[in-house]
Amino acid sequence: MNLKELSERLGLSQTTVSRALGGYPEVSETTRRRVLEIADQHNYRPNTRAKGLATGRAMAIGHVLPIGSKTEAVNPIFAEFITGASEIYGQKGYEIILSIARDDDENKTYRELRSKKSVDGVILHAPRNEDTRLKLLREIGLPFVVHGRVSGNNEGHSWVDVDNKRAFQRATHFLIDLGHQRIALINGQESMNFASRRRDGYLSALADHQISPDLHIMKSDVLTEFYGYRSTQALLSLPNPPTAFLVSSYIVAIGVRRAIEKHGLVLGRDVSVVTHDDELSYFANGEDVPQFTATRSSVRDAGRRAAVMLLDIIENPQQLPQNDLMKTELMVGLSTGPCPIY
Amino acid sequence: MNLKELSERLGLSQTTVSRALGGYPEVSETTRRRVLEIADQHNYRPNTRAKGLATGRAMAIGHVLPIGSKTEAVNPIFAEFITGASEIYGQKGYEIILSIARDDDENKTYRELRSKKSVDGVILHAPRNEDTRLKLLREIGLPFVVHGRVSGNNEGHSWVDVDNKRAFQRATHFLIDLGHQRIALINGQESMNFASRRRDGYLSALADHQISPDLHIMKSDVLTEFYGYRSTQALLSLPNPPTAFLVSSYIVAIGVRRAIEKHGLVLGRDVSVVTHDDELSYFANGEDVPQFTATRSSVRDAGRRAAVMLLDIIENPQQLPQNDLMKTELMVGLSTGPCPIY
DNA sequence: TTAATAAACCAAAGCGCTTTGGGTGACAAT
DNA sequence: ATTGTCACCCAAAGCGCTTTGGTTTATTAA
Numbered sequence A, B: 001m002n003l004k005e006l007s008e009r010l011g012l013s014q015t016t017v018s019r020a021l022g023g024y025p026e027v028s029e030t031t032r033r034r035v036l037e038i039a040d041q042h043n044y045r046p047n048t049r050a051k052g053l054a055t056g057r058a059m060a061i062g063h064v065l066p067i068g069s070k071t072e073a074v075n076p077i078f079a080e081f082i083t084g085a086s087e088i089y090g091q092k093g094y095e096i097i098l099s100i101a102r103d104d105d106e107n108k109t110y111r112e113l114r115s116k117k118s119v120d121g122v123i124l125h126a127p128r129n130e131d132t133r134l135k136l137l138r139e140i141g142l143p144f145v146v147h148g149r150v151s152g153n154n155e156g157h158s159w160v161d162v163d164n165k166r167a168f169q170r171a172t173h174f175l176i177d178l179g180h181q182r183i184a185l186i187n188g189q190e191s192m193n194f195a196s197r198r199r200d201g202y203l204s205a206l207a208d209h210q211i212s213p214d215l216h217i218m219k220s221d222v223l224t225e226f227y228g229y230r231s232t233q234a235l236l237s238l239p240n241p242p243t244a245f246l247v248s249s250y251i252v253a254i255g256v257r258r259a260i261e262k263h264g265l266v267l268g269r270d271v272s273v274v275t276h277d278d279e280l281s282y283f284a285n286g287e288d289v290p291q292f293t294a295t296r297s298s299v300r301d302a303g304r305r306a307a308v309m310l311l312d313i314i315e316n317p318q319q320l321p322q323n324d325l326m327k328t329e330l331m332v333g334l335s336t337g338p339c340p341i342y
Numbered sequence C: 001t002t003a004a005t006a007a008a009c010c011a012a013a014g015c016g017c018t019t020t021g022g023g024t025g026a027c028a029a030t
Numbered sequence D: 001a002t003t004g005t006c007a008c009c010c011a012a013a014g015c016g017c018t019t020t021g022g023t024t025t026a027t028t029a030a
Helices: A003-010 A013-023 A029-039 A048-055 A076-093 A103-115 A132-140 A164-177 A193-208 A223-237 A250-262 A301-313 B003-010 B012-022 B031-039 B047-053 B078-092 B103-115 B134-138 B164-177 B193-208 B225-236 B248-260 B298-316
Strands: A060-067 A095-102 A121-124 A144-147 A160-162 A183-187 A218-220 A244-247 A271-278 A292-298 A324-328 A329-331 B061-067 B093-101 B121-124 B145-146 B158-162 B183-187 B218-220 B246-247 B274-279 B291-296 B324-327 B330-331
Touching: A003 A013, A003 A029, A003 A103, A048 B047, A060 A076, A060 A103, A060 A301, A076 A301, A076 B078, A076 B093, A095 A103, A095 A218, A095 B078, A103 A132, A121 A132, A144 A301, A160 A164, A160 A218, A160 A301, A164 A183, A164 A244, A164 A271, A164 A292, A164 A329, A164 B121, A183 A193, A183 A223, A183 B248, A193 A218, A193 B047, A218 A223, A223 A244, A223 A250, A244 A250, A250 A271, A250 B248, A271 B031, A301 A324, B003 B012, B003 B031, B012 B031, B012 B103, B012 B330, B061 B078, B061 B103, B078 B093, B078 B298, B093 B103, B103 B134, B145 B298, B158 B164, B164 B183, B164 B193, B164 B246, B164 B274, B164 B291, B164 B330, B183 B193, B183 B225, B193 B218, B225 B246, B225 B248, B246 B248, B248 B274, B291 B324
Parallel strands: A060 A095, A060 A121, A121 A144, A144 A160, A160 A324, A183 A218, A183 A244, A244 A271, A271 A292, B061 B093, B061 B121, B121 B145, B145 B158, B158 B324, B183 B218, B183 B246, B246 B274, B274 B291
Antiparallel strands: A095 B093, A292 A329, B291 B330
């Protein structure tokens, strides 16, 4: 069923039917009701492509998920982010176009999305410190919102981010206040902006207490469970092991816990752990009492906010860039305790 | 840059340029090279919507991810599946349209995808035992492949599934052979087809050894980490606790392990666990030696296979339905051992 | 009564592509 | 010299929608 058929069945012109459906005022209420009823009966819905051609709007948002050569798969965090974003898109009638691209042809993917005109805007995921994608997107004039920030100037574009530095600063202070001096950092790849900001927070808290950082207990890699296990395993085998761990992802923290228990140590008594918690639905941090002490921030909510922002930019292109720096909460759970005295 | 501009710049008709780009033979090689060069220079790519309108093909595949009222988020397993599928789509120039729909308006989502003509086919995720979506998809004539099966007749449509029954049958046999008699089942929601098939496998293995099933040690719920923890916690507190656990998801198994360790028991010595392992990239089951004894099957590979199948169906609509029943491996790891004698 | 205004509708152009159904000239065959 | 056959190219229709620039009829004001 297309517009032509529908209008013939109604004995009206395509113009009138289109307007009745679109809610325009040049149609009498009686006619509109009749149109709506018959359209509904036949389950009519305008053809996306034809509509897009006619209006010049794709009514679709692109999400380009980067996969590295190491993990080769989509991070569960993206899934959660998109779940949030899709709530907003759905309300406004936008579709999601998903592309999964290796780091090396991400730029090509954005270019294609643009020249094929298949999206009205994109969310830029997982920004690196020096990110060439920003420049590209600006060049090709594709509206975008960054989920995160870059290292240099973040003025010229819109973004949603959590206050990573402050979060890890507070978490480090918290551990220091509990008496910990040797605090390991199990971070993401430091080419990623969020990871370098978290390291900055960690380092500045150490500096506040005149603790000189030890590079041997600062790790950095793709945030998998096994990475958490492997690095904690190695750190606990040091002659002078850390008494506390600051971890960049809940998934990694699970591996950290596994290594700690493997060593016969008790989490929260012998060793303390603070992790960042993106509130992944499948990994709820306990029911009433958090398992892990955590810097918490809902990545699903970030998805919602980024989506609202992007649609706003698309619909009002002339406005200034928007920013949203989300605060994190420090949730005290069962994984931290005073530093044991040896 | 559109076709018209491009053809003017080249001094050729739109027809010829379109054909040159499309690889049709009615164009001389010299002309084709020239067209290709200039097109590349200007980064020309045909407008998706216009192309779709003209050809009647959307060049897009829909993935409708169901979210339940309980978890409210996309399962990490879908992310992994889509990563696999996207490899195939990318090769053939298809895009992914992602919809996230609550159980209750899934049917509406499929209907819309169809009437808006925004996709050429869909993957049906997470089939339930009695699934109304199948009937709907057949009715509206949208090509589809099911990732999984339904309870009744699976003849009339294409699907990719793992041999869930056999996998859990073997795993149960394996535990029984180790001397376990009280084996708990930590299953998914049994309205889901995969979960009921796994239960069947478990029950039939018990029956093979004249062990009568105990409903108190058979759990069924959404597959979260906390569910694993909670149910194991409860089971281990029974006067007559199970000595082994058969678990439906790696994520759940993590919670199971947490509860076991909380109880001061040693995994693989005091309590045995076999889990299903979808080979999620962020949760590798150990490096050389598997942490968990597991029935293993790559869900990413399933994504690839389903995608190949769907594109084949779309491009050759007249053919018979295809099926692909993937075998699972039983990987023996560190989480199982002989039943301890009390 | 006539002109002006508003309400309700319509014909047709245009979005950017593919594809049908040609046309033109060069060359070989008759 | 004429016909047929290629190789190469083009004009225009059509995909299904929105939107511009109308027209027609009823209503109101002068």
